[in-house]
Amino acid sequence: MKAIVLNNWLKDVDELVVDNNAPEPKLGDNQVLVEIKAVALNFFDILQVQGKYQEKPPFPHIPGTEFSGIVIKAGEKCKKSFKQGDKVFGSASGCFAERVSAQINNLHLIPDGMSFEEAAGLSITYPTSYAALVIRAKLQKGEWCLVHAAAGGVGAVAVQVAKALGAKVIATGGSSEKLAIAKKVGADYAVNYKDKDWQKQVLKITGGKGVDVVYDPVGLIVPSIKCIAWNGRLVVIGFVSGNIEKVPTNLVLLKNISIIGLFWGSYAKNDPERNDEVWNDMFNLFGSGKLKPLVYEKVFHGLDNVKVGLKAIANRNTFGKVVVIPNGARSSKL
CATH class of the missing domain: 3.90.180.10 (Medium-chain alcohol dehydrogenases, catalytic domain)
Structure with a gap:
Protein backbone atom coordinates (compact mmCIF):
# COMPACT_ATOMS: atom_id res chain seq x y z
CA MET A 1 0.00 0.00 0.00
CA SER A 123 -16.12 15.09 9.34
CA ILE A 124 -14.16 17.66 11.38
CA THR A 125 -14.75 21.04 9.75
CA TYR A 126 -18.55 20.95 9.76
CA PRO A 127 -19.25 19.75 13.31
CA THR A 128 -16.56 22.13 14.57
CA SER A 129 -18.32 25.17 13.13
CA TYR A 130 -21.82 23.93 13.92
CA ALA A 131 -21.04 23.05 17.54
CA ALA A 132 -19.15 26.31 18.03
CA LEU A 133 -22.06 28.50 16.94
CA VAL A 134 -25.04 26.41 18.04
CA ILE A 135 -23.90 24.62 21.21
CA ARG A 136 -21.23 26.94 22.56
CA ALA A 137 -22.08 30.46 21.35
CA LYS A 138 -25.84 29.83 21.11
CA LEU A 139 -26.07 32.19 18.15
CA GLN A 140 -29.62 33.48 17.67
CA LYS A 141 -31.64 34.70 14.72
CA GLY A 142 -31.01 38.38 14.06
CA GLU A 143 -27.71 38.54 15.96
CA TRP A 144 -24.47 39.81 14.45
CA CYS A 145 -21.76 37.19 13.90
CA LEU A 146 -18.17 38.06 12.97
CA VAL A 147 -16.37 35.18 11.23
CA HIS A 148 -12.60 35.48 10.90
CA ALA A 149 -10.80 33.80 7.97
CA ALA A 150 -14.22 33.29 6.42
CA ALA A 151 -12.86 31.84 3.16
CA GLY A 152 -10.95 29.09 4.96
CA GLY A 153 -12.08 25.55 5.73
CA VAL A 154 -13.88 26.12 9.04
CA GLY A 155 -14.59 29.79 8.32
CA ALA A 156 -16.64 29.17 5.18
CA VAL A 157 -18.68 26.58 7.07
CA ALA A 158 -19.23 29.01 9.95
CA VAL A 159 -20.62 31.60 7.51
CA GLN A 160 -23.10 29.05 6.15
CA VAL A 161 -24.13 27.84 9.60
CA ALA A 162 -24.62 31.39 10.89
CA LYS A 163 -26.79 32.28 7.90
CA ALA A 164 -28.81 29.08 8.34
CA LEU A 165 -29.48 30.21 11.92
CA GLY A 166 -30.75 33.57 10.66
CA ALA A 167 -27.79 35.65 11.86
CA LYS A 168 -26.27 38.67 10.11
CA VAL A 169 -22.71 37.78 9.10
CA ILE A 170 -19.62 39.95 8.80
CA ALA A 171 -16.72 38.04 7.26
CA THR A 172 -13.05 38.88 7.46
CA GLY A 173 -10.23 37.86 5.16
CA GLY A 174 -6.79 39.00 4.08
CA SER A 175 -7.42 39.74 0.40
CA SER A 176 -10.14 40.96 -1.94
CA GLU A 177 -10.29 37.50 -3.50
CA LYS A 178 -10.98 35.82 -0.17
CA LEU A 179 -13.54 38.44 0.79
CA ALA A 180 -15.34 37.75 -2.50
CA ILE A 181 -15.42 34.04 -1.66
CA ALA A 182 -16.82 34.81 1.80
CA LYS A 183 -19.60 36.86 0.21
CA LYS A 184 -20.25 34.06 -2.27
CA VAL A 185 -20.84 31.52 0.51
CA GLY A 186 -23.31 33.84 2.22
CA ALA A 187 -21.64 36.63 4.22
CA ASP A 188 -23.64 39.87 4.32
CA TYR A 189 -20.57 42.07 4.73
CA ALA A 190 -16.83 41.57 4.27
CA VAL A 191 -13.90 43.38 5.92
CA ASN A 192 -10.17 43.01 5.34
CA TYR A 193 -8.53 42.35 8.72
CA LYS A 194 -5.28 43.79 7.37
CA ASP A 195 -6.91 47.24 7.36
CA LYS A 196 -5.80 49.25 10.39
CA ASP A 197 -9.37 50.35 11.07
CA TRP A 198 -11.14 47.02 10.52
CA GLN A 199 -12.72 47.10 13.98
CA LYS A 200 -14.16 50.56 13.25
CA GLN A 201 -15.57 49.18 9.99
CA VAL A 202 -17.30 46.40 11.92
CA LEU A 203 -18.72 48.87 14.44
CA LYS A 204 -20.01 51.05 11.60
CA ILE A 205 -21.72 48.09 9.94
CA THR A 206 -23.46 47.19 13.21
CA GLY A 207 -24.56 50.75 13.86
CA GLY A 208 -22.07 51.16 16.69
CA LYS A 209 -23.42 48.17 18.64
CA GLY A 210 -20.71 45.65 17.84
CA VAL A 211 -21.09 41.96 17.06
CA ASP A 212 -22.79 39.47 19.36
CA VAL A 213 -20.59 36.51 18.45
CA VAL A 214 -16.99 36.26 17.20
CA TYR A 215 -15.86 33.01 15.54
CA ASP A 216 -12.04 32.93 15.60
CA PRO A 217 -9.84 30.20 14.08
CA VAL A 218 -6.95 32.66 13.60
CA GLY A 219 -5.90 34.19 16.92
CA LEU A 220 -7.72 37.53 16.80
CA ILE A 221 -9.58 37.42 20.11
CA VAL A 222 -7.91 40.48 21.64
CA PRO A 223 -8.38 42.76 18.59
CA SER A 224 -12.00 41.54 18.31
CA ILE A 225 -12.83 42.75 21.82
CA LYS A 226 -12.76 46.28 20.39
CA CYS A 227 -15.79 45.53 18.20
CA ILE A 228 -17.81 43.07 20.28
CA ALA A 229 -21.15 44.04 21.80
CA TRP A 230 -21.86 44.14 25.53
CA ASN A 231 -22.61 40.58 26.69
CA GLY A 232 -21.02 39.17 23.53
CA ARG A 233 -19.42 35.73 23.06
CA LEU A 234 -16.03 35.01 21.50
CA VAL A 235 -15.40 31.44 20.39
CA VAL A 236 -11.79 30.22 20.17
CA ILE A 237 -11.41 27.66 17.36
CA GLY A 238 -7.68 27.74 16.63
CA PHE A 239 -4.49 29.70 16.16
CA VAL A 240 -3.66 29.68 12.45
CA SER A 241 -1.65 32.87 12.93
CA GLY A 242 0.67 30.97 15.26
CA ASN A 243 -0.07 33.46 18.03
CA ILE A 244 -1.59 32.20 21.29
CA GLU A 245 -2.93 35.38 22.82
CA LYS A 246 -2.79 36.81 26.32
CA VAL A 247 -6.18 38.34 27.00
CA PRO A 248 -6.64 41.52 29.10
CA THR A 249 -9.27 40.19 31.49
CA ASN A 250 -10.26 43.68 32.65
CA LEU A 251 -11.91 44.15 29.23
CA VAL A 252 -13.69 40.82 29.59
CA LEU A 253 -15.15 42.14 32.86
CA LEU A 254 -16.03 45.64 31.64
CA LYS A 255 -17.80 44.47 28.50
CA ASN A 256 -19.48 41.52 30.28
CA ILE A 257 -18.27 39.16 27.56
CA SER A 258 -17.60 35.42 27.46
CA ILE A 259 -14.60 33.72 25.87
CA ILE A 260 -15.48 30.15 24.94
CA GLY A 261 -13.39 27.29 23.58
CA LEU A 262 -14.48 24.59 21.15
CA PHE A 263 -12.56 21.39 20.45
CA TRP A 264 -14.89 19.04 18.59
CA GLY A 265 -12.53 16.09 19.00
CA SER A 266 -13.17 16.02 22.74
CA TYR A 267 -16.93 15.51 22.41
CA ALA A 268 -16.64 11.81 21.58
CA LYS A 269 -15.17 11.22 25.04
CA ASN A 270 -16.85 13.90 27.16
CA ASP A 271 -20.28 14.42 25.56
CA PRO A 272 -20.85 11.57 23.07
CA GLU A 273 -24.63 11.99 22.82
CA ARG A 274 -24.02 15.31 21.07
CA ASN A 275 -22.48 13.48 18.10
CA ASP A 276 -25.73 12.11 16.65
CA GLU A 277 -27.59 15.32 17.51
CA VAL A 278 -25.11 17.49 15.61
CA TRP A 279 -24.89 15.20 12.59
CA ASN A 280 -28.68 14.81 12.31
CA ASP A 281 -29.05 18.59 12.29
CA MET A 282 -26.31 18.99 9.69
CA PHE A 283 -27.68 16.29 7.38
CA ASN A 284 -30.98 18.18 7.41
CA LEU A 285 -29.12 21.36 6.44
CA PHE A 286 -27.28 19.51 3.64
CA GLY A 287 -30.61 18.19 2.39
CA SER A 288 -32.15 21.67 2.39
CA GLY A 289 -29.19 23.15 0.54
CA LYS A 290 -28.32 25.55 3.37
CA LEU A 291 -24.95 23.84 3.79
CA LYS A 292 -22.81 23.10 0.74
Whole structure:
Protein backbone atom coordinates (compact mmCIF):
# COMPACT_ATOMS: atom_id res chain seq x y z
CA MET A 1 0.00 0.00 0.00
CA LYS A 2 1.13 3.53 -0.71
CA ALA A 3 1.13 5.87 2.28
CA ILE A 4 3.06 8.70 3.91
CA VAL A 5 4.77 7.15 6.93
CA LEU A 6 6.41 9.25 9.65
CA ASN A 7 9.38 7.81 11.53
CA ASN A 8 10.29 11.14 13.16
CA TRP A 9 9.01 14.71 13.42
CA LEU A 10 9.69 16.90 10.42
CA LYS A 11 10.96 20.46 10.20
CA ASP A 12 8.87 21.17 7.12
CA VAL A 13 6.11 19.48 5.11
CA ASP A 14 8.49 19.40 2.13
CA GLU A 15 10.12 16.43 3.89
CA LEU A 16 7.00 14.24 3.51
CA VAL A 17 7.77 11.12 1.47
CA VAL A 18 5.49 8.40 0.10
CA ASP A 19 6.29 4.81 1.12
CA ASN A 20 5.25 2.36 -1.61
CA ASN A 21 5.32 -0.59 0.81
CA ALA A 22 3.50 0.80 3.83
CA PRO A 23 1.76 -1.71 6.14
CA GLU A 24 -1.91 -2.40 5.50
CA PRO A 25 -4.34 -1.10 8.16
CA LYS A 26 -5.65 -3.70 10.62
CA LEU A 27 -9.41 -4.20 10.88
CA GLY A 28 -10.95 -4.36 14.36
CA ASP A 29 -14.45 -5.55 15.27
CA ASN A 30 -15.67 -1.96 15.66
CA GLN A 31 -13.90 -0.70 12.54
CA VAL A 32 -14.59 -0.41 8.83
CA LEU A 33 -11.88 -0.82 6.18
CA VAL A 34 -12.18 1.87 3.50
CA GLU A 35 -10.54 2.45 0.13
CA ILE A 36 -9.77 6.16 0.23
CA LYS A 37 -11.02 8.14 -2.75
CA ALA A 38 -10.26 11.62 -1.40
CA VAL A 39 -8.47 13.02 1.64
CA ALA A 40 -8.95 16.53 3.03
CA LEU A 41 -6.04 18.56 4.36
CA ASN A 42 -6.13 20.74 7.48
CA PHE A 43 -3.83 23.29 9.05
CA PHE A 44 -3.40 21.01 12.06
CA ASP A 45 -1.93 18.35 9.74
CA ILE A 46 1.07 20.66 9.39
CA LEU A 47 1.41 20.92 13.17
CA GLN A 48 1.03 17.15 13.58
CA VAL A 49 3.86 16.19 11.22
CA GLN A 50 6.10 18.72 13.00
CA GLY A 51 5.25 17.37 16.45
CA LYS A 52 3.61 20.66 17.46
CA TYR A 53 0.05 19.36 17.88
CA GLN A 54 -1.47 18.25 21.19
CA GLU A 55 -1.86 14.67 19.96
CA LYS A 56 1.44 12.89 19.30
CA PRO A 57 1.02 9.26 18.17
CA PRO A 58 4.01 6.92 18.51
CA PHE A 59 6.32 6.24 15.55
CA PRO A 60 5.96 4.97 12.96
CA HIS A 61 2.56 6.35 12.03
CA ILE A 62 0.61 7.62 9.04
CA PRO A 63 -0.70 11.20 9.39
CA GLY A 64 -3.93 12.57 7.94
CA THR A 65 -7.39 12.65 9.51
CA GLU A 66 -10.30 13.38 7.10
CA PHE A 67 -11.32 11.21 4.16
CA SER A 68 -14.03 9.80 1.92
CA GLY A 69 -14.11 6.49 0.10
CA ILE A 70 -15.71 3.11 -0.46
CA VAL A 71 -16.15 0.38 2.15
CA ILE A 72 -13.99 -2.68 1.48
CA LYS A 73 -14.99 -4.68 4.56
CA ALA A 74 -16.85 -4.08 7.82
CA GLY A 75 -15.71 -5.47 11.17
CA GLU A 76 -17.86 -8.03 12.98
CA LYS A 77 -19.72 -5.41 15.05
CA CYS A 78 -20.22 -3.04 12.11
CA LYS A 79 -21.91 -5.27 9.56
CA LYS A 80 -25.43 -4.02 10.37
CA SER A 81 -24.38 -0.42 9.73
CA PHE A 82 -22.03 -0.65 6.75
CA LYS A 83 -21.48 -3.06 3.88
CA GLN A 84 -19.00 -3.52 1.07
CA GLY A 85 -19.45 -0.85 -1.59
CA ASP A 86 -20.99 1.79 0.68
CA LYS A 87 -19.77 5.30 -0.09
CA VAL A 88 -18.67 6.91 3.18
CA PHE A 89 -16.82 9.82 4.76
CA GLY A 90 -15.23 10.11 8.16
CA SER A 91 -12.21 10.72 10.31
CA ALA A 92 -9.43 8.35 11.33
CA SER A 93 -5.72 8.51 11.99
CA GLY A 94 -3.75 7.41 8.95
CA CYS A 95 -5.60 8.98 6.02
CA PHE A 96 -2.56 9.94 3.96
CA ALA A 97 -2.78 6.49 2.43
CA GLU A 98 -4.70 4.38 -0.06
CA ARG A 99 -6.68 2.56 2.65
CA VAL A 100 -7.65 3.20 6.27
CA SER A 101 -9.56 1.52 9.11
CA ALA A 102 -12.07 3.85 10.78
CA GLN A 103 -14.05 3.48 13.99
CA ILE A 104 -17.76 2.98 13.27
CA ASN A 105 -18.79 6.04 15.29
CA ASN A 106 -16.53 8.24 13.10
CA LEU A 107 -18.06 7.11 9.82
CA HIS A 108 -21.13 8.29 7.87
CA LEU A 109 -22.78 7.58 4.53
CA ILE A 110 -22.15 10.27 1.92
CA PRO A 111 -25.31 12.31 1.18
CA ASP A 112 -26.84 11.73 -2.25
CA GLY A 113 -25.38 13.88 -5.01
CA MET A 114 -22.20 14.76 -3.13
CA SER A 115 -18.80 13.98 -4.67
CA PHE A 116 -15.94 12.26 -2.85
CA GLU A 117 -14.03 15.53 -2.97
CA GLU A 118 -16.87 17.43 -1.30
CA ALA A 119 -17.46 14.73 1.31
CA ALA A 120 -13.79 14.32 2.27
CA GLY A 121 -13.74 17.51 4.32
CA LEU A 122 -16.99 17.12 6.26
CA SER A 123 -16.12 15.09 9.34
CA ILE A 124 -14.16 17.66 11.38
CA THR A 125 -14.75 21.04 9.75
CA TYR A 126 -18.55 20.95 9.76
CA PRO A 127 -19.25 19.75 13.31
CA THR A 128 -16.56 22.13 14.57
CA SER A 129 -18.32 25.17 13.13
CA TYR A 130 -21.82 23.93 13.92
CA ALA A 131 -21.04 23.05 17.54
CA ALA A 132 -19.15 26.31 18.03
CA LEU A 133 -22.06 28.50 16.94
CA VAL A 134 -25.04 26.41 18.04
CA ILE A 135 -23.90 24.62 21.21
CA ARG A 136 -21.23 26.94 22.56
CA ALA A 137 -22.08 30.46 21.35
CA LYS A 138 -25.84 29.83 21.11
CA LEU A 139 -26.07 32.19 18.15
CA GLN A 140 -29.62 33.48 17.67
CA LYS A 141 -31.64 34.70 14.72
CA GLY A 142 -31.01 38.38 14.06
CA GLU A 143 -27.71 38.54 15.96
CA TRP A 144 -24.47 39.81 14.45
CA CYS A 145 -21.76 37.19 13.90
CA LEU A 146 -18.17 38.06 12.97
CA VAL A 147 -16.37 35.18 11.23
CA HIS A 148 -12.60 35.48 10.90
CA ALA A 149 -10.80 33.80 7.97
CA ALA A 150 -14.22 33.29 6.42
CA ALA A 151 -12.86 31.84 3.16
CA GLY A 152 -10.95 29.09 4.96
CA GLY A 153 -12.08 25.55 5.73
CA VAL A 154 -13.88 26.12 9.04
CA GLY A 155 -14.59 29.79 8.32
CA ALA A 156 -16.64 29.17 5.18
CA VAL A 157 -18.68 26.58 7.07
CA ALA A 158 -19.23 29.01 9.95
CA VAL A 159 -20.62 31.60 7.51
CA GLN A 160 -23.10 29.05 6.15
CA VAL A 161 -24.13 27.84 9.60
CA ALA A 162 -24.62 31.39 10.89
CA LYS A 163 -26.79 32.28 7.90
CA ALA A 164 -28.81 29.08 8.34
CA LEU A 165 -29.48 30.21 11.92
CA GLY A 166 -30.75 33.57 10.66
CA ALA A 167 -27.79 35.65 11.86
CA LYS A 168 -26.27 38.67 10.11
CA VAL A 169 -22.71 37.78 9.10
CA ILE A 170 -19.62 39.95 8.80
CA ALA A 171 -16.72 38.04 7.26
CA THR A 172 -13.05 38.88 7.46
CA GLY A 173 -10.23 37.86 5.16
CA GLY A 174 -6.79 39.00 4.08
CA SER A 175 -7.42 39.74 0.40
CA SER A 176 -10.14 40.96 -1.94
CA GLU A 177 -10.29 37.50 -3.50
CA LYS A 178 -10.98 35.82 -0.17
CA LEU A 179 -13.54 38.44 0.79
CA ALA A 180 -15.34 37.75 -2.50
CA ILE A 181 -15.42 34.04 -1.66
CA ALA A 182 -16.82 34.81 1.80
CA LYS A 183 -19.60 36.86 0.21
CA LYS A 184 -20.25 34.06 -2.27
CA VAL A 185 -20.84 31.52 0.51
CA GLY A 186 -23.31 33.84 2.22
CA ALA A 187 -21.64 36.63 4.22
CA ASP A 188 -23.64 39.87 4.32
CA TYR A 189 -20.57 42.07 4.73
CA ALA A 190 -16.83 41.57 4.27
CA VAL A 191 -13.90 43.38 5.92
CA ASN A 192 -10.17 43.01 5.34
CA TYR A 193 -8.53 42.35 8.72
CA LYS A 194 -5.28 43.79 7.37
CA ASP A 195 -6.91 47.24 7.36
CA LYS A 196 -5.80 49.25 10.39
CA ASP A 197 -9.37 50.35 11.07
CA TRP A 198 -11.14 47.02 10.52
CA GLN A 199 -12.72 47.10 13.98
CA LYS A 200 -14.16 50.56 13.25
CA GLN A 201 -15.57 49.18 9.99
CA VAL A 202 -17.30 46.40 11.92
CA LEU A 203 -18.72 48.87 14.44
CA LYS A 204 -20.01 51.05 11.60
CA ILE A 205 -21.72 48.09 9.94
CA THR A 206 -23.46 47.19 13.21
CA GLY A 207 -24.56 50.75 13.86
CA GLY A 208 -22.07 51.16 16.69
CA LYS A 209 -23.42 48.17 18.64
CA GLY A 210 -20.71 45.65 17.84
CA VAL A 211 -21.09 41.96 17.06
CA ASP A 212 -22.79 39.47 19.36
CA VAL A 213 -20.59 36.51 18.45
CA VAL A 214 -16.99 36.26 17.20
CA TYR A 215 -15.86 33.01 15.54
CA ASP A 216 -12.04 32.93 15.60
CA PRO A 217 -9.84 30.20 14.08
CA VAL A 218 -6.95 32.66 13.60
CA GLY A 219 -5.90 34.19 16.92
CA LEU A 220 -7.72 37.53 16.80
CA ILE A 221 -9.58 37.42 20.11
CA VAL A 222 -7.91 40.48 21.64
CA PRO A 223 -8.38 42.76 18.59
CA SER A 224 -12.00 41.54 18.31
CA ILE A 225 -12.83 42.75 21.82
CA LYS A 226 -12.76 46.28 20.39
CA CYS A 227 -15.79 45.53 18.20
CA ILE A 228 -17.81 43.07 20.28
CA ALA A 229 -21.15 44.04 21.80
CA TRP A 230 -21.86 44.14 25.53
CA ASN A 231 -22.61 40.58 26.69
CA GLY A 232 -21.02 39.17 23.53
CA ARG A 233 -19.42 35.73 23.06
CA LEU A 234 -16.03 35.01 21.50
CA VAL A 235 -15.40 31.44 20.39
CA VAL A 236 -11.79 30.22 20.17
CA ILE A 237 -11.41 27.66 17.36
CA GLY A 238 -7.68 27.74 16.63
CA PHE A 239 -4.49 29.70 16.16
CA VAL A 240 -3.66 29.68 12.45
CA SER A 241 -1.65 32.87 12.93
CA GLY A 242 0.67 30.97 15.26
CA ASN A 243 -0.07 33.46 18.03
CA ILE A 244 -1.59 32.20 21.29
CA GLU A 245 -2.93 35.38 22.82
CA LYS A 246 -2.79 36.81 26.32
CA VAL A 247 -6.18 38.34 27.00
CA PRO A 248 -6.64 41.52 29.10
CA THR A 249 -9.27 40.19 31.49
CA ASN A 250 -10.26 43.68 32.65
CA LEU A 251 -11.91 44.15 29.23
CA VAL A 252 -13.69 40.82 29.59
CA LEU A 253 -15.15 42.14 32.86
CA LEU A 254 -16.03 45.64 31.64
CA LYS A 255 -17.80 44.47 28.50
CA ASN A 256 -19.48 41.52 30.28
CA ILE A 257 -18.27 39.16 27.56
CA SER A 258 -17.60 35.42 27.46
CA ILE A 259 -14.60 33.72 25.87
CA ILE A 260 -15.48 30.15 24.94
CA GLY A 261 -13.39 27.29 23.58
CA LEU A 262 -14.48 24.59 21.15
CA PHE A 263 -12.56 21.39 20.45
CA TRP A 264 -14.89 19.04 18.59
CA GLY A 265 -12.53 16.09 19.00
CA SER A 266 -13.17 16.02 22.74
CA TYR A 267 -16.93 15.51 22.41
CA ALA A 268 -16.64 11.81 21.58
CA LYS A 269 -15.17 11.22 25.04
CA ASN A 270 -16.85 13.90 27.16
CA ASP A 271 -20.28 14.42 25.56
CA PRO A 272 -20.85 11.57 23.07
CA GLU A 273 -24.63 11.99 22.82
CA ARG A 274 -24.02 15.31 21.07
CA ASN A 275 -22.48 13.48 18.10
CA ASP A 276 -25.73 12.11 16.65
CA GLU A 277 -27.59 15.32 17.51
CA VAL A 278 -25.11 17.49 15.61
CA TRP A 279 -24.89 15.20 12.59
CA ASN A 280 -28.68 14.81 12.31
CA ASP A 281 -29.05 18.59 12.29
CA MET A 282 -26.31 18.99 9.69
CA PHE A 283 -27.68 16.29 7.38
CA ASN A 284 -30.98 18.18 7.41
CA LEU A 285 -29.12 21.36 6.44
CA PHE A 286 -27.28 19.51 3.64
CA GLY A 287 -30.61 18.19 2.39
CA SER A 288 -32.15 21.67 2.39
CA GLY A 289 -29.19 23.15 0.54
CA LYS A 290 -28.32 25.55 3.37
CA LEU A 291 -24.95 23.84 3.79
CA LYS A 292 -22.81 23.10 0.74
CA PRO A 293 -19.15 22.03 0.85
CA LEU A 294 -16.63 24.49 -0.53
CA VAL A 295 -13.65 22.73 -2.17
CA TYR A 296 -10.53 24.58 -3.23
CA GLU A 297 -10.49 25.02 -7.02
CA LYS A 298 -7.33 22.95 -7.47
CA VAL A 299 -7.76 19.32 -6.42
CA PHE A 300 -4.36 17.64 -6.01
CA HIS A 301 -3.72 14.17 -7.41
CA GLY A 302 -1.41 11.58 -5.88
CA LEU A 303 -0.04 11.29 -2.34
CA ASP A 304 3.16 12.99 -3.52
CA ASN A 305 1.12 16.18 -3.68
CA VAL A 306 -0.03 16.13 -0.05
CA LYS A 307 2.98 18.28 0.79
CA VAL A 308 2.12 20.68 -2.02
CA GLY A 309 -1.40 21.10 -0.69
CA LEU A 310 -0.20 21.58 2.90
CA LYS A 311 2.33 24.14 1.72
CA ALA A 312 -0.45 26.06 -0.03
CA ILE A 313 -2.46 26.06 3.21
CA ALA A 314 0.56 27.25 5.21
CA ASN A 315 1.10 30.09 2.74
CA ARG A 316 -2.61 31.03 2.93
CA ASN A 317 -3.03 30.58 -0.80
CA THR A 318 -6.18 28.45 -0.56
CA PHE A 319 -9.85 28.72 0.30
CA GLY A 320 -12.40 26.16 1.49
CA LYS A 321 -11.13 22.61 1.86
CA VAL A 322 -7.97 21.43 0.11
CA VAL A 323 -8.39 17.90 -1.22
CA VAL A 324 -6.03 15.21 -2.49
CA ILE A 325 -6.99 12.14 -4.54
CA PRO A 326 -4.53 9.50 -3.23
CA ASN A 327 -4.27 7.30 -6.30
CA GLY A 328 -4.24 10.20 -8.75
CA ALA A 329 -7.46 9.15 -10.49
CA ARG A 330 -10.22 11.66 -11.02
CA SER A 331 -13.38 11.33 -8.93
CA SER A 332 -16.96 12.13 -9.86
CA LYS A 333 -20.42 12.81 -8.49
CA LEU A 334 -22.14 9.88 -6.83
